[in-house]
Amino acid sequence: xxxxxxxxxxxxxxxxxxxxxxRAFAAEGAxxxxxxxxxxxxxxxxxxxxxxxxxxxxxxxxxxxxxxAIRTMVDEVLGTFGKIDIxxxxxxxxxxxxxxxxxxxxNSEWRDYxxxxxxxxxxxxxxxxxxxxxxxxxxxxxxINIASDLVARPTIxxxxxxTAKSALIGFSRNLAMELGPLGIRVNCMAPGLVYPTDxxxxxKEDVKDAxxxxxxxxxxxxxxxxxxxxLFLASDWSRFMTGQxxxxxxxxxxA
Amino acid sequence: MPEVAGHLPGLSxxxxxxxxxxxxxxxxxxxxxxxxxxxxxxxxLAAHVRQARSSYLKSLPTAQIIATIDRAIGRLLDRNDxxxxxxxxxxxxxxxxxxxxxxxxxxxxxxxxxxPELNRFIAEDFANPQLLDGFQPTVxxxxxxxxxxxxxxxxxxxxxxxxxxxSLISGLLVKAGSIGKVxxxxxxxxxxxxxxxxxxxxxxxxxxxxxxxxxxDEAPERAVLRQAxxxxxxxxxxxxxxxxxxxPATTRFLGFGHKVSFGMIAREALDPxxxxxxxxxAAFDMVRYDQQGCYSPQAFFVERGGRVSPxxxxxxxxxxxxxxxxxxxxxxxxxxxxGRVAAWRNAEEAKALMSSDRQILTDAECAWSVVxxxxxxxxxxxxxxxxxxxxxxxxxxxxxxxxxxxxxFLQTVGIAAPPxxxxxxxxxxxxxxxxxxxxxxxxxxxxxxxxxxGRFNLLDLVTMVEIDRSAEIAAEALAPYAD
Numbered sequence: 001x002x003x004x005x006x007x008x009x010x011x012x013x014x015x016x017x018x019x020x021x022x023r024a025f026a027a028e029g030a031x032x033x034x035x036x037x038x039x040x041x042x043x044x045x046x047x048x049x050x051x052x053x054x055x056x057x058x059x060x061x062x063x064x065x066x067x068x069a070i071r072t073m074v075d076e077v078l079g080t081f082g083k084i085d086i087x088x089x090x091x092x093x094x095x096x097x098x099x100x101x102x103x104x105x106x107n108s109e110w111r112d113y114x115x116x117x118x119x120x121x122x123x124x125x126x127x128x129x130x131x132x133x134x135x136x137x138x139x140x141x142x143x144i145n146i147a148s149d150l151v152a153r154p155t156i157x158x159x160x161x162x163t164a165k166s167a168l169i170g171f172s173r174n175l176a177m178e179l180g181p182l183g184i185r186v187n188c189m190a191p192g193l194v195y196p197t198d199x200x201x202x203x204k205e206d207v208k209d210a211x212x213x214x215x216x217x218x219x220x221x222x223x224x225x226x227x228x229x230x231l232f233l234a235s236d237w238s239r240f241m242t243g244q245x246x247x248x249x250x251x252x253x254x255a
Numbered sequence: 256m257p258e259v260a261g262h263l264p265g266l267s268x269x270x271x272x273x274x275x276x277x278x279x280x281x282x283x284x285x286x287x288x289x290x291x292x293x294x295x296x297x298x299x300l301a302a303h304v305r306q307a308r309s310s311y312l313k314s315l316p317t318a319q320i321i322a323t324i325d326r327a328i329g330r331l332l333d334r335n336d337x338x339x340x341x342x343x344x345x346x347x348x349x350x351x352x353x354x355x356x357x358x359x360x361x362x363x364x365x366x367x368x369x370x371p372e373l374n375r376f377i378a379e380d381f382a383n384p385q386l387l388d389g390f391q392p393t394v395x396x397x398x399x400x401x402x403x404x405x406x407x408x409x410x411x412x413x414x415x416x417x418x419x420x421x422s423l424i425s426g427l428l429v430k431a432g433s434i435g436k437v438x439x440x441x442x443x444x445x446x447x448x449x450x451x452x453x454x455x456x457x458x459x460x461x462x463x464x465x466x467x468x469x470x471x472d473e474a475p476e477r478a479v480l481r482q483a484x485x486x487x488x489x490x491x492x493x494x495x496x497x498x499x500x501x502x503p504a505t506t507r508f509l510g511f512g513h514k515v516s517f518g519m520i521a522r523e524a525l526d527p528x529x530x531x532x533x534x535x536x537a538a539f540d541m542v543r544y545d546q547q548g549c550y551s552p553q554a555f556f557v558e559r560g561g562r563v564s565p566x567x568x569x570x571x572x573x574x575x576x577x578x579x580x581x582x583x584x585x586x587x588x589x590x591x592x593x594g595r596v597a598a599w600r601n602a603e604e605a606k607a608l609m610s611s612d613r614q615i616l617t618d619a620e621c622a623w624s625v626v627x628x629x630x631x632x633x634x635x636x637x638x639x640x641x642x643x644x645x646x647x648x649x650x651x652x653x654x655x656x657x658x659x660x661x662x663x664f665l666q667t668v669g670i671a672a673p674p675x676x677x678x679x680x681x682x683x684x685x686x687x688x689x690x691x692x693x694x695x696x697x698x699x700x701x702x703x704x705x706x707x708x709g710r711f712n713l714l715d716l717v718t719m720v721e722i723d724r725s726a727e728i729a730a731e732a733l734a735p736y737a738d
Binding site for chain 1: 582
């Protein structure tokens with residue numbers, strides 16, 4: 001895969017899955033915008049890794065829960081690189097994946113759901129809107145939204161999180177319908193439990209073992225494992241795919 | 256600032272000469288300062304430990320010793336404790352083992368030293384645990400008391416992180432003073448334990464000295480061994496022999512040498528619903544500490560006749576090893592280790608060229624290798640570091656005479672078989688020299704109170720002091736109340 005001369009924006013890319021995706025794009029020659037919220041040093045490390053891998057990288061701090069911040073960032077990217085070919089919506093609202101402490105449905109509040117809908121959809125909605133003019137101009141572009149395999153198989157019912165990710169898949173399908181005629185593709189990548197990331201660092205061994213026991217490829221995903229399918233969806237190899245969800249969980253979900 | 260190893264009660268650390276051991280390279284490099292004591296300092300340390308033992312530990316009730324150890328272990332199990340954090344941060348850098356493997360291994364291991372386990376540990380060796388606290392009536396008449404050595408010298412190996420804990424805690428439980436020599440490959444753990452103990456009960460920590468000298472160095476070794484009432488050493492046959500020869504003839508010597516362990520898998524564990532778990536457990540036993548433990552399997556004997564054949568099993572095992580390589584990558588091998596793996600593989604490849612009943616499964620980087628053998632082969636040490644022989648057998652019994660030539664070296668057998676077979680094969684394996692039969696997947700996690708190499712962990716350390724019935728009767732005649 002060659003992403004030379006391609007510009008990819010990856011949100012939430014200073015750590016975990018986002019960082020692995022950014023590094024993987026750079027290794028294939030892309031110029032990567034490493035969006036992040038808090039950790040300057042971590043983002044700079046990812047940028048350094050991108051450059052070391054042979055691509056280009058630039059860290060851009062922007063709170064993607066703010067429409068203004070999104071607009072400013074996209075303008076800045078366009079000012080620097082002149083275009084955006086690939087958008088990976090990876091950032092999400094912090095969520096504690098703790099099977100023991102998760103909230104039972106009857107103890108949940110509607111605002112928990114609202115907060116996750118916002119987390120999963122707000123930034124994706126506004127980022128998609130913001131990059132659209134650049135993609136439309138060239139009648140090309142690939143948007144990849146990061147969902148979760150919990151949507152198809154709620155191994156642990158994290159109600160509000162998984163419901164919001166389900167909405168994200170619905171959002172992506174509609175957008176694929178809308179943008180297909182304009183040459184822009186929209187797909188989702190739905191990873192299983194990815195370890196280690198900040199979100200999964202405290203996941204207990206017995207949970208991981210239980211998942212591994214049901215997983216044909218017999219292990220948990222690492223951040224690097226989920227980068228490949230994102231690159232595929234971003235590349236010309238998948239040029240005739242849109243509105244799809246790729247499950248990347250070692251075969252736990254087959255859909 | 257180098258990390259400082261050792262524990263030297265009674266010595267002024269400024270007056271001690273320190274040697275630096277460097278682990279890792281570049282920005283990851285870690286310097287560890289290890290103490291090098293001269294003869295006089297060794298004598299001072301030994302005298303201090305003996306004194307602390309006789310003035311304090313000797314008369315401390317066992318229950319209190321257990322409570323203190325339990326508190327120390329409790330701290331090391333707490334992932335927020337500074338000592339625990341230090342262990343998690345530094346042990347992977349020292350040993351090269353994957354950080355997650357070290358973290359999970361530490362918790363699994365430390366759990367076996369909580370108070371209930373320590374009580375079990377004692378009950379395993381002493382029908383009446385009070386024998387450690389005072390004279391107890393014996394069945395034959397008279398009374399007896401178990402007395403630990405005044406000074407026990409430990410010489411540890413560095414293959415598995417945390418190894419010193421077994422003998423250090425054993426020493427404390429029998430109220431022995433201890434001087435332990437840490438291995439150059441892992442010089443920190445023992446000293447850390449002494450420091451944690453010292454934060455809870457400084458007088459107890461005064462009964463422990465943790466030192467270092469370059470393995471085999473004659474002068475300090477002789478100087479320390481001269482002080483010992485009992486020596487407990489881990490190592491290869493050569494180094495054990497050398498240590499034994501350097502200790503005074505009157506000093507008791509307990510040696511734990513290199514061992515060979517293996518697995519046995521019955522056809523009942525090889526059907527389509529069980530083979531995944533069986534292969535997973537077998538692979539885990541290999542991956543845990545890269546087969547550096549005496550309990551790590553170096554071969555699996557796999558029974559024919561199941562729904563999944565031994566050859567198919569070897570492929571499942573290979574994939575589990577590939578999956579584990581992602582989860583717990585093998586540590587970087589030293590030049591010697593890589594050489595040993597390469598030599599083993601070359602020999603196996605040469606054999607495979609000569610015969611069609613041998614298959615080698617490996618990955619591109621050779622991070623693991625499974626050699627499947629159809630022929631009736633015996634047990635031979637593997638190349639270690641995730642290399643293993645899978646030997647097909649018609650029945651598990653058939654494997655027993657093939658392991659018997661290694662009698663002196665046999666230790667753990669991980670077994671996956673139905674109950675009747677476990678007892679039947681267990682008896683045969685015991686006759687052949689094996690000392691521990693455990694579940695597949697548990698080979699690297701011995702139970703609290705296990706009999707290491709078939710020996711008694713605590714009983715072997717003590718001497719029994721008896722007051723004969725005759726003395727009691729004779730004393731009666733001299734009592735002030737005698738009629």
